[in-house]
Amino acid sequence: MEWKNPWNKKQLICLLFIAFAVVPIVIEYVLKNALDLLLGEGMPSAMLMGIAMAAAFILSLYYIALKPDRLSWREIGISRFAPAYWIQIAGWTFFLIVMTSAIMETLTWFGVGYENTKTKTITADLSWLNIAMSFASACIVSPIYEEMFYRGFLYRWFRAEFGVVWALVASSALFMIAHIPTYNTLAVNFATGLVFAWTYEKTQSIIPAVLIHSLFNAILLFFTILLT
Template identity: 35%
Template sequence: MEQKMTASSFTYALILALIFIPFFVDTYAADTLRKFVDHDLSHGLLMGLILTCLIIFFLIFGVIKKQSLQWASLGLKKMHTSQWLFVFKWTLINIFLGILYVVLLELTGIGSSNTKTESLQNEGIMMFVLAFLSAAVLSPIYEELFYRGFIYTWLRQRLTLYPSLIISAAIFTLVHIPTYNTLPINFISGIIFAWVYERTGSIISSMIVHASFNGLAVILTFLLG
């Protein structure tokens, strides 16, 4: 029988994601870093690196080592060859829904731009590469391990499929505040990422879907800006 992750670790994860990061890291730490790095995109990339280290540190010492688990417990295992078509299909679906959402935002006059996209549009190729690595490599790795590998798995060990999908996606959406114009697509993507992970059993699958979506978004923002 699969070892259940503890309730205390889930509580700490929620405190980390919903309280410590938004009210300390994204405010105090971000303001402190701003004194040394005033360039918007560079500041954002460094903050992303800090979040990556913080989340991975929690997963290693608050989950893996503390509960004597393996990384496979968070879904870090090989995908079967037969699953690639399924992953490719949901990658395309996620991208299509993302494009459709952006079109709807533009048609309704809300707009899809935010401070991150506006900053990227004014940068050169080197900053584009760094932004791409951050969005399409770092973010999918730590976010999928945390929100699907840990949060979704913890919920799934206790709840049925649909509540687990919805609750994990809701948590994933909340952490994207205050970028309010992306929240609906964050929720939809959160469900898709969790569903892909559910079906394949490998967190690598949701990382691929996530990375493809983010990577394409960065490329289009840079080229069309």
């Protein structure tokens, strides 16, 4: 795949508007409040909100970026990658765990704790059902739609227009901003975004990034539960 841009600025603006205006207002605020009232503030509510976000991102990509020009899902990186890259998937996952530990330990020196709204939701009720929902949301649902949008679409758009360096920075910065208000993880979000984007750059497939993202989240989630 050549780094050509199959999308115009109007499509970029529409998808950014959905990601940073429609989703936060309609799903993360209105729907979340409705689900919290109906189900209580916990993993069932968070899981349903995550599924709604995944549907919003994937359907938006399909109807705005793919269907108008009859493009396939390969255009956003859903394609095979070289089997030899499995070693690098393991290496990048290990690197991210070590890097995240170093960043979070550094932040504790400045009085910033590990806890945020996401960890509190996960650890509030450690039933087997809630743990299963936590893993499904963090390790399956989120990695798939986030990699499709932030790497498969955004990184490719910026890569074709501005080159690899600006694409790495821009897509990772937007990925970081999307995780507000979990402010204590923003540095980690930016750094992981760089790794996920670089993986896409090297393989021209988002699948390795999805796998690293999923394994990384699974390991962090495991230790969050273990240390509770």
